[in-house]
Amino acid sequence: MNQIEPPVIEYAQVAPLLVVFGAAVLGVVVEAFAPRYLRKAIHMPLTLLSLAGAFVLTVWQATQSPHNAAAMGAIAVDGPTLFVWGTILVLAVVSVLLISDEDHFVGQASALPGSAEEEESITARAAHTEVYPLVLFAVGGMLLFPASNDLLIMFVALEVMSLPLYLLCGLARRRRLLSQEAAMKYFLLGAFSSAFFLFGTALLYGVAGTVEFRGIAEALTRVGGMDTLLLAGTATLGVGLLFKIGAAPFQAWKPDVYQGAPTPVTALMASGTLVAAFGGLLRVFWVALGGLEWDWKPVLWGVAILTMLVGAILAITQTDIKRMLAYSSIAHAGFLLVGVVAVGDAEQNREALTGLLFYLVAYGIATVGAFAVVTLVRDAGGEANHLSRWAGLGKRAPLLAGVFALFLLAFAGIPLTSGFLGKYAIFAAAGGADAWPLVIVAVIASAVAAFFYVRVIVLMFFSDPAADGPTIAVPTVSTSIVVALAAAATVVLGVIPEPVLNLASIAAESLFVR
């Protein structure tokens, strides 16, 4: 009988992952044994401390060198991974602060909307504290996804990241039908896209005889770019990944899900998931399929152009603030794709990667901030999401409207906000890779996008407030922290981008390990 070799695992390198997953498992135990009234009091410090601890461990790892592939080559802990981990952990802490605010989640998810049970759960002030371990599992998945160095680990990470999010989407306290519909759609379409991902994995395994990125990259040198199986595998794998970032034509789920999900969860998805998905996408296309560059580049060009245009043009006609932000997120995914196709020699790749990493930080933070503001503008039925309700907000709550305007300007890429430098870095990198048509489309799309961002600013400041306009909820401490942090970061990254750009360029220095 063959002896099974026990795998060698570098525990120190994957420690951030272990901390987050460990805390998640502990959270489940807490759900099972702690009395109801104590649960939130235990979950909050547990969640925040574990995320903070994982962040500290990530920073510590970053000071250690050299970086390599851990756990028998399955998990790549390299510069980009550490940078993405740090970003995701910061975004997760901020999102958890939003989540901890009262009132976003339903008392009893199983109760039918409008039924007596729901009534009862509201009177009993019940709350689903399972939210916290679910978030931790999702964050753990997000950390594993961009670090995975073979397709099977990546698939597991994809599911660990997505399953808790499907559940979280359906837990909105108000407009529950919309929320449940969003969860259902996200689940069905997510499963559909996972199938594509697996199909691609199978085809690539058929070509390369391995699921490891390094092995696939090696196999590419043998088979060349004409192999039908290889091309079909690349395409279907790509579809699974492009679905996650919401690139057109796989963007249909995004507006519905962003709109239906509880806003703090939307904030987590729009920032953390996007960062993780881009990390994974980059690793697959640059490392595993790097040798196939000339084949996938034209297709990603098309996808990037379509995504930017669909996002920017459809956003113009949106009347719901969350849907508008969803389309804006689609457009930004398109801008990021411009950076993904800006590959060339190692120097060029470093430049593109630096730009992408900076853009992800800038966009992620502004997004969380924008959704945090959305949670504060409310009327009788919960958040006032219809744009017409936002008219004249600048007169009722100048500070809040001003901060929101700042985030919108950052999305639009106006100078002296973080968004400008992100766009500049990516477009310059694409220009360096001679992707001029792409840069021109991107600049046009930015101009179109600027129009709808500014339209909201005009609406807030230059329109008369509605007589029965929404009330502005008094922000809790945690929400105030989130808004203030995000606003400060957006300005600082715009004016003094040096420290973060430096970090990004150090992270990009080693590129991805192979």
Add this chain to the structure above:
Amino acid sequence: MQPAEIITETGGVIGASWLMIALPAVGAAILLLFGRLTDRWGHLLGTAMSLASFAVAVLAFVELLGFDEAERRRQVMLYDFLPAGSFHVEMGLLIDPLSISFALLITGVGSLIHIYSIGYMAHDEKRRKFFAYLNLFVAAMLVLVLADNYLGLYIGWEGVGLASYLLIGFWQHKPSAATAAKKAFVVNRVGDFGLALGIFTIFTTFGTVAYKDVLANAGAAEQVTLTVIGLLLLLGACGKSAQLPLQSWLLDAMEGPTPVSALIHAATMVTAGVYLITRSGAIYEGAPTAQLVVTIVGAATLIAGAIIGCAKDDIKKALAGSTMSQIGYMVLAAGLGPIGYAFAIAHLIAHGFFKAAMFLGAGSVMHAMNDEVDMRRYGGLRTVMPITFATFGLGYLAIIGIPPLSGWFTKDSIIEAAMHVSPVLGWVAVIGAGITGFYMSRVMFMTFFGEKRWASDAHPHESPKVMTWPLILLSVGSVLGGGLLIAGGTFAEFLRPAVGAPEEPLAFHPVSVPGIVTIVLVLAGAAYAWTKYAKSPVPEVAPRGSFLTTFARRDLYGDALNESLFMRPGQWLTRLAVFFDNRGVDGIVNGLAAAIGGTSGRLRRIQTGFVRSYALSVFLGAAAVVGALLAVGSF
């Protein structure tokens, strides 16, 4: 002669020239952040900040004069803006004769406008916010002209765009103001798009965006590249400076409070394009085609603006048409190369004075006439408002080019230079001057001469001192400015280190054939205006007029053109988007709303239907991606 080398400077007033930008920026920040707390003294703080910035500019100017001519281009490093990798940008300021001239104009005229606004906006409850925006505008404009690289220029460029947007839409309760602000924004996006692409092209060609390196190496680049860069930058300049074909926003922008029109649309912002072209002189000199296009745009706009000015009954819009036309002169001169740079900037400064005097004069008239802007309801105001009349009159004489007022010097210099390069351009400029004589006289006579055609409730009176003093100072500038700059070639000599100079500088001839023809045409235009608008009665409702009049009233159908070229396709696109949105996306929301009130069965049907269609779209998309990749792979 080539421009001088740029020297790095750390000490002195020039080393601290960032204060010029910081002071008004801090003013704007305080006024916006502390809100109502500053209501009582906010306007004073704003004005003080602008004056302090002017003081720094003057000191820096004096210090600059103390250096030898070859050392008058001083670069002040501030900090590393983008340190990483190959897109390395250091942020700094470039203090040289060109930028300091602009800084003096911006802060000097800007301060006068601040003072004037204290009186003009006295009854406006949002006066504090107005001053905050004015401060913001001054700061952004200074970033634009003082930055030592194209990225800094772009930042300032966007900043003034934002500030002008806020200021044009300041009286947002008027729907026309909100629309005008939106239009200015959209048209400027087209220009900014050109500028952004131009800067990207500069970056890929030269590997840097700093003036120091780009302009010194411009000669080494290929002519095609330089032409592309030149045309892209010109597109940006057209947007900001309201040149054909992006002129349409300027007339509508007159919806803003009058000091804004004076500050933005006369003295400063619209001149940004001229600055850009002059600053990029080295690029244009390597690209004759781009230079030719610049002169054609300038010449065409100077005629178009003049024609529009002839037909407007709204005093501010008539002045706006004239602004377009005068900027046309400057762009024309800037396109002529080293021979024209000094004249372009001299005319720009002179224009800053006389046009600001006239805009503020128009504001003073409006202030007296209950915000009436229709010149057909003015008439005979010279006796009621003597100071406004006198100052406006001096500005008027200056703009039509009566010797020895400033416009005569600067405009005639441009005409001379254009004649020197191409007689066609020269004669176009002469004809433009003749039309200027007519339409400016028309404004003058309809407002201050002839019979009183006032509305029944108008009780005109002279404006308070805080408004008349800036007028007086500006009119002094419009009388003397041109002579001081042009006579003896002082200004050309001063600018020489920054923009270079032609082999044989053009001396100013007080008597020349084009000069005499110009004066004759101007006087003829003025005389015709006298018989038509001062001697004979002016109807209170505009007569229908000939085809030509309608043509001019409609802004030469610029809006119609824009509508069919940009707006219609845009609307179709939007409609298309709405259609898809209704069918595909909104359907769920609407369907859901209906379903909540309706049956759950219907809800289920709608839901499954749409997820299926989403899945179908994913599937078709996947098929497309697979197909595309296979197609690419098999080539």
